[in-house]
Amino acid sequence: MSSPLALITGAASGIGLAAARRMAGEGWRLLLCDIDAAGLERAAAELGAEAVPLDISDVPAVREAAARLLERHGSVEAVVVCAGISGHGLPFEKVDEAAFDAMLGTHLKGHFFLLQAFAPAMAAAGGGAMVLVSSLFALRGSPNMPHYTAAKGALLGLGRALAVELGPRNIRVNVVAPGLIRTPMTEKSAGYDKDFFTRRETVIPLRRLATPEDVAASIAFLASPAAASLTGQCLSPSGGEAFT
Numbered sequence: 117m118s119s120p121l122a123l124i125t126g127a128a129s130g131i132g133l134a135a136a137r138r139m140a141g142e143g144w145r146l147l148l149c150d151i152d153a154a155g156l157e158r159a160a161a162e163l164g165a166e167a168v169p170l171d172i173s174d175v176p177a178v179r180e181a182a183a184r185l186l187e188r189h190g191s192v193e194a195v196v197v198c199a200g201i202s203g204h205g206l207p208f209e210k211v212d213e214a215a216f217d218a219m220l221g222t223h224l225k226g227h228f229f230l231l232q233a234f235a236p237a238m239a240a241a242g243g244g245a246m247v248l249v250s251s252l253f254a255l256r257g258s259p260n261m262p263h264y265t266a267a268k269g270a271l272l273g274l275g276r277a278l279a280v281e282l283g284p285r286n287i288r289v290n291v292v293a294p295g296l297i298r299t300p301m302t303e304k305s306a307g308y309d310k311d312f313f314t315r316r317e318t319v320i321p322l323r324r325l326a327t328p329e330d331v332a333a334s335i336a337f338l339a340s341p342a343a344a345s346l347t348g349q350c351l352s353p354s355g356g357e358a359f360t
């Protein structure tokens with residue numbers, strides 16, 4: 117039997133790259149998708165994976181890429197949606213329509229239509245797993261990133277809706293809601309000063325930030341047969357930050 121196949125968006129960096137490394141180590145074949153063509157090539161070469169350069173916010177391009185991949189591969193056993201952009205440092209009054217559209221287009225709309233494109237083939241193949249990377253901020257508020265928080269909350273809602281709708285076709289849909297993770301996204305975020313990460317650690321119950329590898333472990337678990345009875349769940353790798 118051939119290894120299962122997974123598509124991961126946002127796979128060129130941070131959490132998506134860590135998930136790709138983890139899943140490759142667990143025997144998955146991978147289709148890696150990202151807007152960063154150079155980073156994607158590096159990741160694909162490292163992991164012996166197929167690179168799928170794509171702007172996830174471009175819905176016609178998403179549909180075209182999905183059709184091409186489905187024609188070539190028939191179906192995939194898992195789709196992990198992880199591509200994202202930072203919204204930190206923008207107060208409510210400063211979020212203009214362009215910023216709102218970019219945020220919702222990347223995190224929600226593109227992924228919505230990507231999952232829609234893969235669901236019929238997955239169902240026809242007997243089922244599969246979808247893992248949606250949301251955020252701790254889908255579970256609780258945070259200032260100066262309302263459009264990001266709205267997008268991540270919508271992803272959590274989408275995950276729960278799809279779990280119920282697609283469950284009878286044996287497609288499991290789960291959400292991962294990480295706390296603050298040190299990645300290229302947060303390292304370069306305008307909203308965080310240089311001591312931000314160490315200050316956060318002092319209020320996290322486990323007294324350390326979760327890592328991209330911690331998040332990857334949750335993603336890989338939810339995609340795996342070990343999570344066969346889990347759907348509609350939300351795991352928050354955050355060292356307990358959700359409860360502070």
Ligand SMILES: NC(=O)c1ccc[n+]([C@@H]2O[C@H](COP(=O)([O-])OP(=O)(O)OC[C@H]3O[C@@H](n4cnc5c(N)ncnc54)[C@H](O)[C@@H]3O)[C@@H](O)[C@H]2O)c1
Nearest residue numbers: 126129130131150151171172198199200251296297299301
């Ligand atoms: N880092 C954190 O603290 C944190 C916390 C909670 C949730 N998340 C979420 O985890 C996911 C990964 O974030 P990260 O911290 O690893 O950031 P990252 O910047 O390291 O990785 C994000 C990846 O998404 C890609 N991407 C951005 N826009 C894209 C587009 N339009 N089309 C395709 N790819 C695109 C980027 O090129 C990059 O490779 C994001 O969805 C983010 O919102 C991150």
